[in-house]
Amino acid sequence: MYKLGIDVGGTNTDAVLIDEGLNVVAAVKRPTSGDIYEGIMGAVDAVLEESGVDRALIGQAMLGTTQCTNAIVERNGLAPIAVLRIGAPASVGIPPMVDWDADIAAVCVDSAIIEGGFEYDGKRLAEFDEAACRAFFEGVRGKVDAVAISCVFSTVRDDDELRAAEIAREVLGGGVHVSISSEIGSMGLVERENATILNAALHGVARRFTEGFAKGLADKGVENAEVYLSQNDGTLMTMEHARRYPVLTIACGPTNSIRGASYLSRIDDAVVIDVGGTTTDLGVLSHGFPRESGVAVTIGGVRTSFRMPDVVSVGLGGGSIVRVADDGSVSVGPDSVGYEIAKRALVFGGDTLTATDVAVRLGMAEVGDASLVAGVDEELARKALAAMRELVEDAVDAMKVTSDPVDAVLVGGGCIILPTDLAGTSQVEKPAHSGCANAIGSAISKVSGAYEALVDYDVTPRDEALAAARAAAVEAAVAAGAVRETVEVVDAEDVPLQYYPGRTNRVKVKAAGDLSS
Structure with missing residues (x-):
């Protein structure tokens, strides 16, 4: 059996085919087109042609896509929704979507x-x-x-949210999509409510791209594959789950790269530097999985509180435009030629000096026609490289929790533009197939389950509470499709909440296991 992994980025769409031993059989990179679906199918065609495998032997297909993120940022394709908050009279002072921009707040009918x-x-x-x-x-x-539907302290008790959901289905019909905040967000009413509103508004987008992907695979002869979507914690979910919780696909690209970097480098704890065509995303590998952000995250101008990877993005990629100021200083990005790099970069016969041209001029990479950049001043190229190095080294420092050097893994289609002797690192690995680490991360991902609750240790002893949380997380992973024998706890924490009475702690556990075949 083979696994097909696909990841859609802003510049390139990558596809890989992996065999039962998790060996890469074929890997391709294709420019992301204006029509994302067309780009996905083009990458599928290319990887199937390169591999030559029997399409009937592909048993699993995994997709990581930016479509939900794009829909929020571009305010495109969002469904008309209704928002109900349960919490009067305590929460009436701050109405729903109070700080949203008018163009995205318009999704709310009432x-x-x-x-x-x-x-x-x-x-x-x-x-x-x-x-x-x-x-x-x-x-x-x-x-x-x-x-x-949101409710005050629904993370403690979800009774009212569940009853409101029942009433919504009774009145509006079983076909209505209902998002409840206790299933999506964490502490903080407004941020949790915001994430729930986005999840509801993405309902139509999720339905279209999941159905389209499944149909597209069938049209290509991949008819026996179970289809999964990448989540933003570096694990997979079924298409049904993705339709219920589309917001969990946001930022799955960086997490796929982080998981792929771990697999390719055999390193479980490191800073991952994922260089694309437009941006460089940096994340942290912790025990083989992406480190989760501990603060509220803003998506398309909306402040949210739900599971998101801890990622720092800088405007540097293979297509970043290099400019020389009047005083002789050189800057790189943040603007980029993006997916038009094959037309506009000098090494491809274009007229725009890019970061990729600098790498080729300095002998760091073999891309396009090196003779086309032979006339680029070497001092200019070295200044550009120094500017790129400084951007990434500063970002690495921002991701570290100590001043000690850390291991780093360099991946992504644009990783050719960076050296491997970065300040603040003990070693920088650039593994084989690093250009398609995101698609590889999608293909080899596991299935996870999580449990979170507020526990007063004066009522429930700590050891008992943690044991119950671990068991609940394991069961959640098995319910999501993981093989029980392979499930293990990959992260556990309990954080004291000083503003609560007694010894109240937020207990949070995550477990992950192999996908059943």
């Missing part, structure tokens, strides 16, 4: 705040106003495709 919700300890804040809930959904019937 919103309301009704009575209900809980205190931090699970006690009732107010009785759930079922009549007001029903009346609100009656008012938006026929006007919305999806509903976002």
Whole structure:
């Protein structure tokens, strides 16, 4: 059986085919077209042709895509939704989407705040106003495709959210998409609510690209493959799961690269430097998985609180444009020729000096026609390289938690533009197939499950609470499709919450295992 891995980036779409021993059989890189679907299918065609394998033997296909991110940033294809918050009278001072830009807030047809919700300890804040809930959904019937429901401290008790979801389906019909915040976000009502609203608005986008990908594979003769989507924690989810939680695909590209870097380098703890055509993304490998961000993350101008990788992006890539100022100083990026690099870069006969041209001029890479950059001044090229080096070295320092040198892994199609002797690192690995690390990360990803809860250690002893959390995370991974015997806990933490009574801690555990074949 073979695995097909695909990752869509802003500049290139990569595809790899991997055999049962997790060996790379074929790997291709194709420019991402204006029509993302067309670019995906083009990469699939190319990798199948290069490998020559029987398409009937491809048992699994994994896709990492930027379509949900693009939909939010471009305000395109988002579904009309209704937003219900359960938390009056305590939360009426800050209405839903209070700080959203008007162009994206327009996805909301109507919103309301009704009575209900809980205190931090699970006690009732107010009785759930079922009549007001029903009346609100009656008012938006026929006007919305999806509903976002949030509740004060629903991460402690989700009773009211679940009841509101039942009422939404009763009134609006079983076909309506319902997103509830306790399944998506973490602590912090507004940020958790924002993530839930985005999840609901992405419903139509997710349905279209999952159905399109499955149909496209079948049209190419890949008819026996189970299809999975990449999540932003470096693991996989089924198409059904992706349709329920499309927001979890956001930022899956960097996490795929991080997972692929770990597999290719056989390093489990390092800073991963993923150089694309337009940007360089830096993330941290911790026990073989991406380190999760501990702060709220802004997506398309919307501040959210849900699981996201800890990634720093800088405007440097293979297509970054090199400029010389009047004073002789040289700058690189942040603007880029992007997927037009094969037309506009000097080494391909274009008229724009790019970071790739600098790498070829200095003998760091063999791309295009080196004779076309022979006339580029060597001093200019070295100044450009110094500027690129400084950008990345500063970003590496931003990702470190100590001043000690760290291992680093250099991947991505644009990694040819960087040297391997970066300050702040103990060693920099540039493994084979590094240009397609993102697609490889998609293909070899595992399935995960997570558990998070607030626990008072005065009520439940710490050892007992952690053991229960580990067991729950393992069961969640198995339910998601992991082989039980391969599941192991990959991350566990308990953080004291000083503003809670007693010895309340936030307990969070993640487990991951191999995908069942």
